[in-house]
Amino acid sequence: MGKLAAAIVTVTPFQQNCTILWDDETREGVVIDPGGEVERIKAALEETGVTAKTIWLTHGHIDHAGGAEALKQALGATIIGPHEADRELLESIEQQSEMFGVPGGFQNAYPDQWLAEGDTVSIGEHVFEVLHCPGHAPGHVVFYNSAHRFAHVGDVLFQGSIGRTDLPGGDHDTLLRSIREKLLPLGDDVSFICGHGPGSTIGRERLNNPFLT
Template identity: 65%
Template structure:
C-alpha cells in the first residue's frame, strides 16, 4: 500500500515527503530541501529504503539538500523539467540570497522529466505533469491508482504558488492549474510543498485564487 510521510525541513518549513510502500518499506524522497541529517534519521527510524530522490522544482527550499542526500543514499536524483536547469545550477547563489548557513551544492539531476512521462517505485506508478508558473520547470506527480498527487508549490490549501521569483508567471501558473491539476479530478487528495494538503475538489470550490477556472 502506498503511504506518505512528511518531514518539515529548514526554516521555510518545506514538506519534504517520503513516499513508500508499507509492505516492502521501499520508496522515494520528494523535495529534500535541507536538514539532511533529520531526513536520514527519520528513514532509519522507520526502516525505509530509498530508491530515488524526486524533485518538483529547483527552488532552494525544495532542492537544497538533494545532492547531499544523494551522496548518503547513493541513489539518482530524478526531475524536475529541464526548464529549471538555471535554478539548480545556482542553488549556492539562492542560499546566499536568503542568508542560509546550511551546506548547499549546485546540482544537475540524473534524469530530467518531461510532461507525460511516468516514474515509479515498486508497483506504484506516478504520471508526470509539467506545470510551469511558480517555477519554469515545475512538475507534479500523480498516482492514478490511489487518487493521489504531489503538487509541490503549484497549489496550496487555500492558495497557490508565488510567482514573483525567477521564471514565475501568474497567468502561466493559473493555466497549469486549469489544464493539468483540476482535470485530475475532485476526489484526488494532494500533498503540497508547504502547509496542509487537501482535495482538489475542495480547492476548486473554495480557493479564492481558482475562481473562474
C-alpha cells in the first residue's frame, strides 16, 4: 500500500475544491465533489496518471455535485454518497443553477449508492470512515482516514470559518453540533481538506476558529 496523495482542482465561479485522492503506488484514485468544469477535472486526472472509477459526494449543493453526472458518464464511474437526506438537493441542481444565475451545463445527480454514519469507502487499501455531519446540508458526509490522520470535510469546517447555514436545509445549531460531536473528537493532529479555500488541522481550528472558541 502506497501513501495517499491529493490534488485540488478549483472549479466554477464558486471556487470549489474538487479533490482528487489516490494511492501513489497503484495510481488508483477517487474524485471528490466534481462541482463542474469536467474537462479540467479530466485533464488533471490525465496529468496525475490517476484512474478514478468512483466519485464521492460530500453533499448535494450545485458547487459540489453539479459536474458529477457528466464526470460519471465520461469516466464510466459510480457516484457514491452523500447521505440520502440530500436527495432533494441533488435532484434540483439544474434548478439551483437558475437560482444562482450560473449557467454552465450543470446536471442533476443520481448517486449509485447512498452513505450513512458508520459506512466505509475505500481507495484500494485506504479505508475511509463515513461521518454524517448535517447542518450545512441535511445529508452532508465527511470522509475520515484514521491511518493517515486525514479527513475531507466538505463544507462543514473551514480554516477560520464554518459552512454557511442560510441555504435550504441549513441549520446553525445542527452544524455546530456536527463539528463538536463528530470532527473535534477525531484529534488535534488530524489535517483536512475542505470545500473552499486552504485546509487546516482540527487542533488549529479548535484553538483559533472564532465559531468554536
